[in-house]
Amino acid sequence: MMRSALWLPLFDDLAVPQVVARLAADAEAAGWDGCFVWDQLLWRAPVRGVADPWITLAAIATATERLRIGPMVTPLPRRRPTKVARETVTLDRLSRGRLTLGVGLGGDRFAGELSKTGEELDDRRRGQMLDESLDILNAAWTGRPVHHEGEHYVVDGIEFWPRPAQQPRIPIWAAGFPGNARPMRRAARLDGFFPANLEHPDQLAEVVATITDLRTDRTAAYDFAVGLPYDVDPLPYAARGATWWLPEIPPGAPLETVRGILRDGPAMAGAA
Numbered sequence: 001m002m003r004s005a006l007w008l009p010l011f012d013d014l015a016v017p018q019v020v021a022r023l024a025a026d027a028e029a030a031g032w033d034g035c036f037v038w039d040q041l042l043w044r045a046p047v048r049g050v051a052d053p054w055i056t057l058a059a060i061a062t063a064t065e066r067l068r069i070g071p072m073v074t075p076l077p078r079r080r081p082t083k084v085a086r087e088t089v090t091l092d093r094l095s096r097g098r099l100t101l102g103v104g105l106g107g108d109r110f111a112g113e114l115s116k117t118g119e120e121l122d123d124r125r126r127g128q129m130l131d132e133s134l135d136i137l138n139a140a141w142t143g144r145p146v147h148h149e150g151e152h153y154v155v156d157g158i159e160f161w162p163r164p165a166q167q168p169r170i171p172i173w174a175a176g177f178p179g180n181a182r183p184m185r186r187a188a189r190l191d192g193f194f195p196a197n198l199e200h201p202d203q204l205a206e207v208v209a210t211i212t213d214l215r216t217d218r219t220a221a222y223d224f225a226v227g228l229p230y231d232v233d234p235l236p237y238a239a240r241g242a243t244w245w246l247p248e249i250p251p252g253a254p255l256e257t258v259r260g261i262l263r264d265g266p267a268m269a270g271a272a
Contacts, residue, residue: 002238005034006258006268007072008228010056013255015049017056018210021063023258028064029264035060036072036102040115061095062144071097072225072246073105074173077129078119081153082160084133089164097165099141101137102194104175119255125250127182128152131181134172134190141169158193173225178207188214190249192223192243210240234267 006027008014014023024035037060039053046237053071062067069091076084092099104127108114120126132150139146142162148155164170173192187193188211195207208224215222223243228234230247237245245267249258 002234002242002245002267003033003248004035004234004245005066005068005225006032006262007036007038008258009043009249009251009253010040010053011038011043011047012049012252014029014253014258015051017051017059020051020056021059022058024067024216025063026259027262028067030262032067032262033066033266034244035068035070036070036100038190039071039074039077040111041117043251044111045139045271046097047071051267054091057091058094061091061098064095064098066098067176068098068100069095071102072100073102073104073173076103076133077126078114078117079104079133079138081133081201082158083139085137085160089141089160089162092164092166092170093162094164099164099166100171100173100192101200102173102175103134104194117259124139131186134186137170137172153175169225169268175224179187184211185214188216191221192225194225194227195258196227198226198237201240204237204242222254230264232260238267 008020014020017146027035037053037056042050057069075232088101105123115120129152132152136148136153141164142159143163145157146155147157148205171191173194174183174187174190175194178195193211197202224241225244225246226237226242227246227248236243247261
C-alpha cells in the first residue's frame with residue numbers, strides 16, 4: 001500500500017517552524033504518513049522567507065508521534081558530513097526512530113545557492129563528495145570511532161555517540177534523474193530512490209525494474225517515492241511500484257493551498 005507525505009518547501013508562509021509543526025500535527029491526525037521538507041539556502045524571487053530544515057524538523061518531531069520525517073532532499077556536497085552525522089542522530093533519537101534521510105547532489109539552477117556561496121559546481125565532483133559523505137555517515141552511525149581520509153573529507157578517530165534509534169542505520173533515499181545510471185546505482189545500495197521529473201507511470205516501472213536488478217539484497221524493504229503535481233492521480237504510480245506519494249507544492253505557495261492538500265487527505269484514503 002502506498003503511503004502519503006506532505007512535502008513542504010520552507011518558504012514565506014512555511015518559513016515559520018511553529019506553522020509547519022502545526023501542519024504536521026494536523027496531517028498526522030488526518031491520516032497522512034509522513035512530512036518531509038525541502039533543504040534550500042535560498043530561492044529565487046518572489047520568495048523571500050526561508051527556514052532552516054533541521055530546526056523545522058525538530059519542531060515537527062516534537063509535535064508529532066507517528067509521522068515519518070526528514071529532509072527531501074538535503075544536498076550533502078554542500079554540508080559537512082560530520083555535522084550531518086550529529087544532526088541525524090539527534091533528530092532520529094528526538095523523533096524516536098522516525099527519520100528518513102533524503103540525499104542528492106544539489107544544484108545551482110533555481111537559486112544559484114552553490115555559486116553564490118563558493119560551493120563545488122562540477123556534478124562529477126559533487127557526486128564523489130556525496131558518496132564519500134555517505135561512507136562517513138554509515139560509519140558514524142555504528143557508534144564506533146570513524147577513521148576516514150578521502151579526497152574531500154578527513155575524520156580522525158571521532159566516535160559519534162550515541163547511536164541512532166533506528167538500527168542498523170537511518171534509512172537513506174537517494175534522489176536522481178531516472179535516465180542517469182550513476183544515481184540509480186547509488187540508490188540501489190541504499191534504502192530508497194526518489195526519481196526526479198517523472199513524466200508517466202511506465203517510466204517509474206522501468207526505474208523499479210532497473211534498481212531491483214541492481215540491488216544485492218532483494219529481500220530487504222525498499223522504497224520508491226514519487227513527487228507529483230498535487231492534481232495528478234498517484235494511483236497509477238502505486239500500481240507500478242511507488243511506495244510513497246509526495247504531492248508537489250509550488251515554492252512560495254500560500255498556507256491555504258497547503259491546508260487544502262492536507263484536507264484532501266492521503267492518496268489511498270478513498271481508493272476502495
